Amino acid sequence: MSVVHAPPRAGSVGDVWQRFLRSPAAVAALVTFTAFCLAAIFAPWIAPQNPYDLAQVDIMDSLLPPGSESWTGMPYYLGTDGQGRDMLSAILYGIRISLVVGLSSGVIALAVGTLVGLVAAYRGGWVDTVLMRIVDLQLSFPTILVALILLVILGRGVDKIIFALVVVQWAYFARTVRGVALVEGAREYVDAARGLRLGHMRILLGHILPNCLPTMLVVATMQMAAAISLEATLSFLGLGLPPTRPSLGLLIANGFDYLQSGRYWISVLPGLVLLAIIVSANVLGDRLRDTLNPHL
Amino acid sequence: MTEFIVRRLLQALLVLAVMTVLVFFGVNVVGNPVYIFASSECDQPCINAIVKDLGLDRPIWEQYWVFIGNMLQGDLGNSFTHGVPAMSLIWERLPATLELAFCALVIALVVGLPLGTLAGLRPHHWTSRVIMAFSMIAFSVPVFWIGLIMIIVFSVSLGWMPAVGRGDTVEVFGAELSFLTLDGLHHLAMPATTLSLIMMAMVIRLTRAGMREVLFSDYIKFARANGIRERRVLGVHVMRNILIPIVTVLGMEFGGVIAFAVVVESIFSWPGVGKMLIDAIAVLDRPLIVAYLIFVVIMFVTLNLLVDVLYSLLDPRVRLGGNSG
């Protein structure tokens, strides 16, 4: 007995990869983003000091410009902040926190949104109507407003900001998945699968979901960039992460007070890193959309 | 038309009711409202008094009605730190925020429309590529980072612009406005430009996309075939069609701009409601925080309603659809 195959649309993974590599900007973005991910993973091993271990931080070394040395002769390549922390180390740990928050909120929102979208598309009827009404209502509010309200009620914390980011993101995923799933659900191969009396779960997971994946990948990349940006903004305002977990946004906020006195590096260097992460993620998403060509 | 407005009004009221329920029950479930309304020095008898005062011994749906009743009378409690009604503080600070937001809107349109038109007219020219790259960056880069760079460049390095405050103001109809004085404009320029960038990026994209679509339509060819001057074709016949989606999106985004003003106001120490919120959070002035949230939600829902009505006025197809439907 023959198996019902979903028709290939985007071509094989190899084809997509080949097309992806044709854009130099996209390749640069991919290299940049991968480098930051590696830096985040290996931060504890490559950072010159642990910026949160007070024993390693010397207040005598505070506010040194990039290229200075500590009195023990250790170089501060990117200078130090107001507490005498090595900026390079602080930035490496900051990338770690920013990426963890961005990725984990993205993955959870993806899971929640995908589930809601699939259920809405597959069940249809009043379930669809109610779920999509909620999505519409959610999307009609600006993300920063929703996040602001939630964090004001909840307070600071890694779990809290991840929760807030999930709340502002899930609706995008839900709407996108529902849209794709409706199109895919209407295709003949799903009818064929139904004819074979496959279970509901198998139709959803085995046939509709795989065809939603290219679109989801694009949306997830863009959403992650937006989430990192939003987390940085909220942390900058003092609403997101606690001072004990300084993400890039918090580092920028710490340096903000020294800006007027010309000590630019404390703010600007983490800012440049944040910028590079967000822009490279956006370029990646753009290129993925062009190469995978999902119906967005 | 009337029927359309009434229907939209009912929808807006429903959304508003849902949001007040969310904020109210959110506050009740997640945080103890006693601590939101009591200062930190409050002891047990004082807390009991507040519980009775707030009616927390009564069932929760009854509390909700009291909350709504007070809200409808414009009473959202007193600020701890200022000792005056929270709403009066908001009204006092609102003109500064609205001024900032409107200036940002004007900048976004004045700069964005021509740039978007240019990019739409000659999509393959290098100027168009530069414009589109600019809009992509303005869209994705966090607002506070742009504000920061502006301060470094124009205030710290060049010393051209003041980095903080609002400058001289003039009182117009009881509201202090700064865009009427030279010093005020000087202070307004950087924050307003920073706040405008996201909207500007959006205007550029929408204008360009609209141009690409409308320019090749038969009715524009017909207008040209009738010898109508190019300036009028672009300015009226094309623009009228493009403005509809732009007005809709900008109107809906205006609520977002007020929310984003929180960021810009705290960077540039602009004395608006956003700065007030951040200050209130820093000192845990809870009634003021709740008042701000409720106020912004109301404003946002009202704005969405206004946009829908305005949209229907601009687009005859929607207007008549609402009439017959």
Add this chain to the structure above:
Amino acid sequence: MTDVPVLQVDDLNTSFLLTAGEVKALRDVSLTVHRGEILGLVGESGSGKSITGFSINGLLSPPGQVMSGSIRLHGDEITGLGSEQMRRLRGNRIAMVFQDPMMTLNPVLKIGHQMRDALRAHMRIGDREVRARSLAALHEVGIPSPEDRLLAYPHQLSGGMRQRVAVAIALLHEPDLVIADEPTTALDVTIQGQILSLVQRLCRDRGTALIWITHDLAVVAGIADRIAVMYAGRIVEEGTVDDVLDRPAHPYTRGLIDSVPSRGQRGRRLQQIPGRMPALTDLPEGCSFRPRCPRAADACAQPQPMRDLGARRVRCCRPLTEALA
């Protein structure tokens, strides 16, 4: 003949300059239209009939460009004119009516507004006169209660009514030449007839020269004085309606006529032209119709000049003999 033709086109060549190379859309097109005369320009889609129209009124969209040839309006050369001079001709002396009335009128501007802009494009007149002229024009094309229509938006009118409005706008300035680009194709059959006779009557009354672009031989047979048949960017045959339709000289014309079902041939199998029109990027040497032609011979691979056969012209070295009789 002593009178100067309203329009005389000689050896017009129009190309699309793409990065991949030049695509020749029109090659050596020559046309003449006299006062009060109706010329039917017939051909399949892609044969270049619409491009001929846009080449004449200077509205080719880039990368389309007139490469060489002459277009004379009342004997005055207009190919070298600047954009402002061309604008003054458009709508004033050369008007155009488009195919789909649903798309020709701007959806967000009232009929009165569109007529006002068309009028003011060529004359400085006050509101009162604008209104008087608009009403007269609408009345003339048979629109009931024109006062109400001035305030209406296009979507409030039926397709037939919209095409009448478009005709009224095109004729506002009593042009010397009207180019009608398949103006009845998108309409119901009964409405088609009405528009057809309306345009015919208006042009005859005013002595306006009319080029009626269509793929429908039946329409041309009913309205035109002369016919020009286009194939792959060239005019292959031109003559009076009776000559061309009753005794076609070019095998392509013969094929076109035979592929139209008609009453006299009921029960007979329709003749079809085998194959399809070649792409403009991939034209055969010599006669473009050669690969599909039943009479093709070696001589057809040579360049085919236009041959004068008395009252008609044909671009074929082996014309059908019955035509020559």
